[in-house]
Structures are given as C-alpha cells and as structure tokens.
Amino acid sequence: AELGAPPAEGQGSLFDEAPAGPDHCKEASLLIPLSDALLAEMDRTDARLRELYDKIEEPMLKVLSRMEAAGVKVDLDALRTYADSLREQAAAREAEVRSLSGEPALNINSPKQIGEVLFEKLKLDPKARKPRKGNWPTDEKTLQELADSSPIIEAILDYRGLRKLLGTYIEPFPSYVSPRDGRVHTTFNQALTATGRLSSSNTNLQNIPIRSEQGREIRKAFVPGAPGSVIMSADYSQIELRIMAHLSGDEHLCTAFRQGVDVHAATAAKIFHVPVEEVSSDQRRIAKTANFGIMYGISAFGLSQNLGCSRSEASRLIDDYFRSFPSIRAWIDATLASARANGYVETLLGRRRYVPDVTSGNATVRSFAERNAVNAPIQGTSADIIKLAMVAVDRKLQEEGLGARMVLQIHDELLLEVPEAEIETVRTLLTDIMQGVIKLNVPLTVECNYGSNWLEAH
Incomplete structure (x- = not known):
C-alpha cells in the first residue's frame, strides 16, 4: 500500500454518512428497557x-x-517523507543481507530461504536440527539467540522491523485520515x-x-x-x-515514592543488599524488570526470558524480591484467596473482573487466571x-x-x-x-x- 492511496472500503471517517434502516431503529428501541434492567442489576449487585x-x-x-x-491532525507530507526514508533503509538492509549471505537472488521475505541460508549454508547454529515437518525456525526469538553469531542476523531483524513499521503503522494510515479535515x-x-x-x-x-x-x-x-x-x-x-x-501498603515502596527517589534503584538496593548510591545500572535494570513483572504475575520462566538468565536464577530473584517486600507477597496471596472465594477481584473504585478459572483443575488455565487476578x-x-x-x-x-x-x-x-x-x-x-x-x-x-x-x- 502506498501513502496517499484512497480509503479502503469501510475505513472512512466517523462523519461518513451511514443510512438508517429498520434494524437500527429496532436496536435503538431496545436501549432504554435494556438500560433500566442493567442499572437495576447493578444496584442489586x-x-x-x-x-x-x-x-x-x-x-x-x-x-x-x-x-x-x-x-487528531496528521501531517501526511511528513509521513510520506518518513516512509520514503524507511523504504531506503529497508532496501539497504535487504542488500546487506544478500551480500552477507552470498545469495544475490535471495528472497529476504521467505522464511524458508532465510532458514536455509542461516542453518544450512552459514551453519550459524551447528547443533540445530531441522524440524521433521516444515522449515527452519526464523522467528524473532530464534534470531535473537543467534545475534552474536553473524552480522546478517541484525540486518535481517532490522529489515523486518522497518517493513513492519511501514506495513502496519505508516502505509495504511492515510486511509484513516478524513478528507474533510485532515484528521484521524x-x-x-x-x-x-x-x-x-x-x-x-x-x-x-x-x-x-x-x-x-x-x-x-x-x-x-x-x-x-x-x-x-x-x-x-x-x-x-x-x-x-x-x-x-x-x-499492598508496602512501606519501602511507599517511602521511595514519597521521597521522590528512583524506585527501581531503591528496589535494587533492597534485593541486592547494597546502598542506593552503589546500585549498578545492571542491578537497576534487573529490579525494574522484576517490579513490572511482579505486577503481571510473572513466572520464573518468564522472568528468565526477559532477563536472559537461567530459570533457577530468576526463581532466586523472585524469592529475594518477596523477602525484601513481604507486604507485596501478602497482598498477592490475599488477592488470590479473595478471587478463589468470590470468583472476582476489584479495583480500588469497585470495578470487578471475574476470574472463574482461578479454581480450574488445569494448571495452565489456572495460572493464567491467577496472573489476571493479580494484575486486574x-x-x-x-x-x-x-x-x-x-x-x-x-x-x-x-x-x-x-x-x-x-x-x-x-x-x-x-x-x-x-x-x-x-x-x-x-x-x-x-x-x-x-x-x-x-x-x-x-x-x-x-x-x-x-x-x-x-x-x-x-
């Protein structure tokens, strides 16, 4: 898709005329009794x-x-100029991949061809075994694991990132801009x-x-x-x-926020038992990942993936985190207990999220529901x-x-x-x-x- 292309069918402005028909009138006639019923149910609940x-x-x-x-106004001229720049960068990365692969006719958009170049010709991972069915894996996670083996990996990832920016976020954009006011x-x-x-x-x-x-x-x-x-x-x-x-009422976190200190550095100081001023950038990075991960009920496996460490190291880090912030552990436990007893959790203002699967016999389903119960x-x-x-x-x-x-x-x-x-x-x-x-x-x-x-x- 090119910038400036006419709007695709169904992608016009909110102001485009939509003819009213019998179905619209029927739906509208149901709104008041439906509203009354739902409000009454809300009052009872x-x-x-x-x-x-x-x-x-x-x-x-x-x-x-x-x-x-x-x-919101969108400068289409600026977007077109930027799109041209990204296309040039993508073309340069594509040429670099072909040069590094020694395959001038390589189709960089073909996972099959990319896999054959990386694993069969360049042998970037000698221990890798091709799946019995299908092609070599060339997803982002697999390529990231090979990032240090050859500059071709970075070039492929950059190319894909540029094409995604263009295809997902930039090239389709003009079709959503109203011709009446230049706004989305x-x-x-x-x-x-x-x-x-x-x-x-x-x-x-x-x-x-x-x-x-x-x-x-x-x-x-x-x-x-x-x-x-x-x-x-x-x-x-x-x-x-x-x-x-x-x-959670955790006094250490509350104090850090009240004093306006770097909360991730303060967390790192607690976990690693060092003064705040001696916290390293790597320790702060780990603490930041843990802080946000805990909110989403992250597992040791998930944390190990985010930090690039072993599962046992991630498990120890989570244990250290909860030892340092016991009030957070207590709040999570209380939240899960309430979810199991009531089938839902609540926000501070009373919004409910129902999580019936917290009592599921399926461990995977239950774990997912528990993460939702903590985060909601x-x-x-x-x-x-x-x-x-x-x-x-x-x-x-x-x-x-x-x-x-x-x-x-x-x-x-x-x-x-x-x-x-x-x-x-x-x-x-x-x-x-x-x-x-x-x-x-x-x-x-x-x-x-x-x-x-x-x-x-x-």
Missing part, C-alpha cells in the same frame, strides 16, 4: 458499581464523543477490555511504537490542527507501581483513575470556556490540542486535576510537556 457508572462511565460517553469528533477520528472502545482500560480502533492510535527510535519518529506526524496551537502531553509517572505500593486490580485502578481525570479535565475545560481539547488517550497519557495563549493555564489545570483526582498513600506524579508535534511534547 453492589452500590459501588453504580457509583462507578454514575461518576465515571456515564460521563465518559460525552468525553469520548467529543474526542472522537475532534480527531479513531473510535474509543469504552467497555471492550476486561480491566476497564480504553482501547482504540479504526485505526488503533494507542499502539504507535515507542520502543525504537524509528517507531517514535511516527509521532512527529501528529500535529496541532489549528493555527497557533501546540500538542500537549500529560503522562502519569509509574502509576501502576504507585498503585501496587498503595494496595492494579491495571484496572489505573484505568479508573485516568478516566476520572478525563471527566474532570473535560468538565473544567468546558466551564472555563477554553479552546483546548483532548484528542487522544494512550492508557496513562492524555494528549491535547492547546492554543498557545492557554498553554500555562491548561498545563496547571491538567497537573492539578490529574495529581489530585484521587487520594492514595503515595503521591501521583504527572509529567506535562508541549511541542509542535506529539514527539516533541512527549
């Missing part, structure tokens, strides 16, 4: 669920409708995820890559749509770790907090008659289009509301910046 609906989910309807209608009007799915997080579709603007420099460059194309405006980003800092500290109160509370903040920010912008408007939410981050004359007003408004929207045992911290595009603002 738990008063906190009704409060969650009244204070967050119902007001969010208007917030999201305004955001979808506003859309994504659809925010308010009730699709099990944790309460928003998701985005047509097109998904929440999965723009940020891990690579090349991926981050895509954000340059997201610009203010109104003259004399900027893009402003307000991002919660380590909100899920802060929520874990609050829910953390990730779900984070979702509740930013939704609560969005409702409050939207209300304040309306009350103050400001021209600023929210255009995107990317999980822990809000993106706004702000007139230059309102920059400091909106910056203060955002920070005050987002940091004060709920009282936790640890402070919520928001990083708020602005620029001429999303990359500059982030």
Whole structure:
C-alpha cells in the first residue's frame, strides 16, 4: 500500500454518512428497557458499581464523543517523507543481507530461504536440527539467540522491523485520515477490555511504537490542527507501581515514592543488599524488570526470558524480591484467596473482573487466571483513575470556556490540542486535576510537556 492511496472500503471517517434502516431503529428501541434492567442489576449487585457508572462511565460517553469528533491532525507530507526514508533503509538492509549471505537472488521475505541460508549454508547454529515437518525456525526469538553469531542476523531483524513499521503503522494510515479535515477520528472502545482500560480502533492510535527510535519518529506526524496551537502531553509517572505500593501498603515502596527517589534503584538496593548510591545500572535494570513483572504475575520462566538468565536464577530473584517486600507477597496471596472465594477481584473504585478459572483443575488455565487476578486490580485502578481525570479535565475545560481539547488517550497519557495563549493555564489545570483526582498513600506524579508535534511534547 502506498501513502496517499484512497480509503479502503469501510475505513472512512466517523462523519461518513451511514443510512438508517429498520434494524437500527429496532436496536435503538431496545436501549432504554435494556438500560433500566442493567442499572437495576447493578444496584442489586453492589452500590459501588453504580457509583462507578454514575461518576465515571456515564460521563465518559460525552468525553469520548467529543474526542472522537475532534480527531487528531496528521501531517501526511511528513509521513510520506518518513516512509520514503524507511523504504531506503529497508532496501539497504535487504542488500546487506544478500551480500552477507552470498545469495544475490535471495528472497529476504521467505522464511524458508532465510532458514536455509542461516542453518544450512552459514551453519550459524551447528547443533540445530531441522524440524521433521516444515522449515527452519526464523522467528524473532530464534534470531535473537543467534545475534552474536553473524552480522546478517541484525540486518535481517532490522529489515523486518522497518517493513513492519511501514506495513502496519505508516502505509495504511492515510486511509484513516478524513478528507474533510485532515484528521484521524479513531473510535474509543469504552467497555471492550476486561480491566476497564480504553482501547482504540479504526485505526488503533494507542499502539504507535515507542520502543525504537524509528517507531517514535511516527509521532512527529501528529500535529496541532489549528493555527497557533501546540500538542500537549500529560503522562502519569509509574502509576501502576504507585498503585501496587498503595494496595499492598508496602512501606519501602511507599517511602521511595514519597521521597521522590528512583524506585527501581531503591528496589535494587533492597534485593541486592547494597546502598542506593552503589546500585549498578545492571542491578537497576534487573529490579525494574522484576517490579513490572511482579505486577503481571510473572513466572520464573518468564522472568528468565526477559532477563536472559537461567530459570533457577530468576526463581532466586523472585524469592529475594518477596523477602525484601513481604507486604507485596501478602497482598498477592490475599488477592488470590479473595478471587478463589468470590470468583472476582476489584479495583480500588469497585470495578470487578471475574476470574472463574482461578479454581480450574488445569494448571495452565489456572495460572493464567491467577496472573489476571493479580494484575486486574492494579491495571484496572489505573484505568479508573485516568478516566476520572478525563471527566474532570473535560468538565473544567468546558466551564472555563477554553479552546483546548483532548484528542487522544494512550492508557496513562492524555494528549491535547492547546492554543498557545492557554498553554500555562491548561498545563496547571491538567497537573492539578490529574495529581489530585484521587487520594492514595503515595503521591501521583504527572509529567506535562508541549511541542509542535506529539514527539516533541512527549
């Protein structure tokens, strides 16, 4: 697909006309009785669920409708220029792979041919055995394990990354840009995820890559749509770790956040029994991986994969972590016990996630449900907090008659289009509301910046 191609069928703007028919009218006629029945069921189940609906989910309807209608401006010329640059880089990497393989006619997009070159011709892994059925494995994990054996591996991985950026994120983009206003009007799915997080579709603007420099460059194309405006980003800092500290009541984590110290360095100091100032970069990296992994109920195997160590080393690290932070272990155990007893877990504000499989006789199924049970109160509370903040920010912008408007939410981050004359007003408004929207045992911290595009603002 080329940039600038006409919209594919079904990929037009939210403003494209859709004829109403008998089915639409029938569906609409069912909404009121269905709403009455569901609200009554909510009242019977738990008063906190009704409060969650009244204070967050119902007001969010208007917030999201305004955001979808506003859309976010995309600089297609910048995107085309960047696409051309990526194609040149991909072509250079493709030529490099062919040169290193000694196969000028090699089809780099053929896993079969790549496998034959790596394992049969170059013999990068002499111990490898070809599967009885199928081709040599050339997936990313396999290639990463061979990364030190030849520069051809890095060239292949780079090529694939560039082609994925182009094919998944850049080349399809113009088909989602409305010809009426040059904006992408994504659809925010308010009730699709099990944790309460928003998701985005047509097109998904929440999965723009940020891990690579090349991926981050895509954000340059997201610009203010109104003259004399900027893009402003307000991002919660380590909100899920802060929520874990609050829910578990762990004094070491809470103290680290209250004092504003590097929480990963503080964690490393506890695990490795060294002063904070003597924590090495590698120890901090390990602690950071453990901090985030524990929230997602990571196993010793999963941690070993993330850290590149043995399973026994990862198991010892997890044991050391829980010895250093016993309150977190106690909270996880209590959460799982509650999930088994009730069949669900709750966020701080009462949102439920049902996890019936925590009592499954199948160990794999049960383990997956246990990970969800541990993570849902953390990730779900984070979702509740930013939704609560969005409702409050939207209300304040309306009350103050400001021209600023929210255009995107990317999980822990809000993106706004702000007139230059309102920059400091909106910056203060955002920070005050987002940091004060709920009282936790640890402070919520928001990083708020602005620029001429999303990359500059982030």
